[in-house]
Amino acid sequence: MFITHHNIHAFEDGNKRTALNLFIDFLHKYTSLYIQDVITIQDSQILYLEKHISQEQFEHIIYYEVSEKLFNKNQKCNLEHLIPRGDIEATDEYQSGAQSDRRSSFNLTDLEKGQFFYQQLKKPIFQRDTNQWTVERVEKLINTFLEDGLIPAIILWEDSEGNIYIIDGAHRISSLIAWVNSDYGKENELNDSNHQVIESYINKNIGSYSEIKTSTDKKFKQAKSVIAKRSIAVQWVTGNYEKVKESFIRINEQGVVITQDEKELIEKDHLPTSKLSRAILAHGLGQVSKHQNDSTESLFNRFFMPSLSHQLNNYPLGGSLNEGFVISRIYNAVKIVDNGEHLDICSLEAKLLNVLEFIQDYLNISQKAYFYGATKQFKTNTFYGFIRFAVELSQNERLTKLFIRNRKEFEEFLVDNERHIQAIARKKRQAKKAFNELSSYYELLLIACENDDFSDLKSRYNYLEFGESNYKSTKEKTIRENYEKFISEIPRCFVCGGFIDGKEDAVQKHNCCL
CATH class of the missing domain: 1.10.1790 (PTS-regulatory domain, PRD)
Incomplete structure (x- = not known):
């Protein structure tokens, strides 16, 4: 080929x-x-x-x-696309349906595509993304089912229109759906799911569901018997949508730790910041939402495409889509751009797109230089801080001219003092709380470069160490040397000398450099 x-x-x-x-x-x-x-x-x-x-x-x-390569059982399975999300709004007065005649369990045949029960399944908008389980964990769950081991009940809620929402157990039921339908990401085109490799591994170690179901081979006799007779228990929660959200928070606070961002996304799922964040990320997780459109797809691509690859020298603005709880990263970026204005979703979408276009198309920021550190890991602190700084730049022509004029010295200072951002964020305890302070750091640094006077910067951030001399141990020096090589491979603008994304041997200039 x-x-x-x-x-x-x-x-x-x-x-x-x-x-x-x-x-x-x-x-x-x-x-x-x-x-x-x-x-x-x-x-x-x-x-x-x-x-x-x-x-x-x-x-x-x-x-x-x-x-x-050796198969990595610790890689994540993205199963988000298997169960669609419902578009119930927090303001809708949905009530749970009648309690009578609700099923108390379901079996594997109910999870086959085309079956009524599977078709009715949905996830509420606040439900966690179903992409956190490893291949090993999915394999263990399937084996537990076939060995007749204990699988906790799936907790469901039914709205007045008969849609069935999964309140707890999305990963469990999605893992079984993936096995039953041999779909470990094949319908999810955008996300790098490794679905065929995962399917081959599961089929080799457990067996294909469809093969077991139709085979007359004696080796599948026990498995066929379990599939025919065994079911998964179901529990139901009652009440309206707000009551269901409270139940979700209560259930998850008792089990897997629920982060503050997750809790906020649940409680504020009716706000444009939450809706837009979910709509953007849905493009990479195989979901469909009524808030998705060409603009949200463009936003997704600007954050995550092309996908992170050190081999191909791809360093996306938003890091890797396959890292844990990426929705938090997008949500906080959207909130930073909203900046407390409480914009409607269309205005917020337009403003976010303008900011990203300003960063990527006008300034041509080298994402590799700004958002990836000494170990090539994504720097969330810098991501939040620079998004805030970019909002300021885009609204302040004087500051933008200052940036363009001093860009080379500004960026080289950031590289020479790569650990500053992390130290400032650590002082604020959390990256999402440090973005204003980081933006102020960038602005003060810009003024220092313009005036060739760094005394105010050093006075304000007197807890920071300046220069390369603070790399003392052998390990630190090795990391620093690798980082310098990493940075040295980034092309520079032939006009201003600042970093720019692209190939090393290409003659390039920033669009902002006339």
Whole structure:
């Protein structure tokens, strides 16, 4: 496939990287293979296209650079797409239906696609994203079912229209749905789900549900018997929508710790900040929401696409979509942009898009330089702080001109003092509480660069260490050296000398540099 693309399209310089991106993405999503050295493949592309090596030689290079990776049972399963979210508003006067004749359990056949029970299942908008369980945990749950072990009851709520909402047990029931329907992410196109690799692993270690169900092989006799007879217990909560939200918080506070952001998202799910955050993230989790549109898809892409890949030098603005509780990151960014104005959802959507366009299209911020640290991990503190600073810049022409004029020195200072942001945020205890202080730090630094006088900055932040001399231990020095190499690979604008995203050998300038 990779070579055929070259043969047919004769990729130019920019398109060679596109072909390689597609090839690596294909391997990563649909196989258990990976490329050992991307640079070797890149060099061989040029040699092949310039006819310095034959197709057979090119094939040999690819073959020897592709290796099989060990299956990681600790990778997360994104099962969010399997059960849609209901669009009940907090203000709607939904009451639970009649209590009589409610089922007390369900079995696996009820979870097959097309079955009425499965079709009625929904998750309330405040329910956690169903993407936190590992493959190992999903495997254990399926085995527990087949071994007739204890599985806690699923807690449900029914609205007056007969829709059934999962209040507790979304990961449990979604894991069983995934196995029954052999869907570990295949209908979720945007998120990197590794669904085929996961399906192969589960089928190898447990067996395919459809195969077990239809097989006459004696080795499946016990499993078939359990599937035919066993059911999962159901408990029902009653009351209106607000009562259900209270029940959800109470249940989860007794089990898995519920964060303050989660609690706020539940209690304020009727606000535009919550609705927009859910709508943006839904594009990457396979969900469909009435608040989704072309703009929310564009916002999702600006935060997360192309997906994080150190091999491909992709460093998205919002970090990796596969990290835990990403909704919190988006929610706080949306709140920072709203800035207490309490905008309606359309106005908030437009303002957020304008801020991201300002960051990415006008300033051409190097996301790699700003939002990824010495260990290449995403820096949430910087993300919040710079979003706030960008809002200020976009509304203040004088400050923007100051940034453009002093950009090189400003960014080099941030790199030389990479640990400042974390230290300021730590003093505020939480990243989401530190964004105003971080924005003030950026502004004060900008003024210091303009005046070539850093005394006010050092006086205000007298608890910080300035310069590279504070890296004393061998480990710290090694991390610093790796970070300097990491930063040195970022291209620079030929006008101002500041960092810019793109290829190292490309001649580039920021759109804001006239």
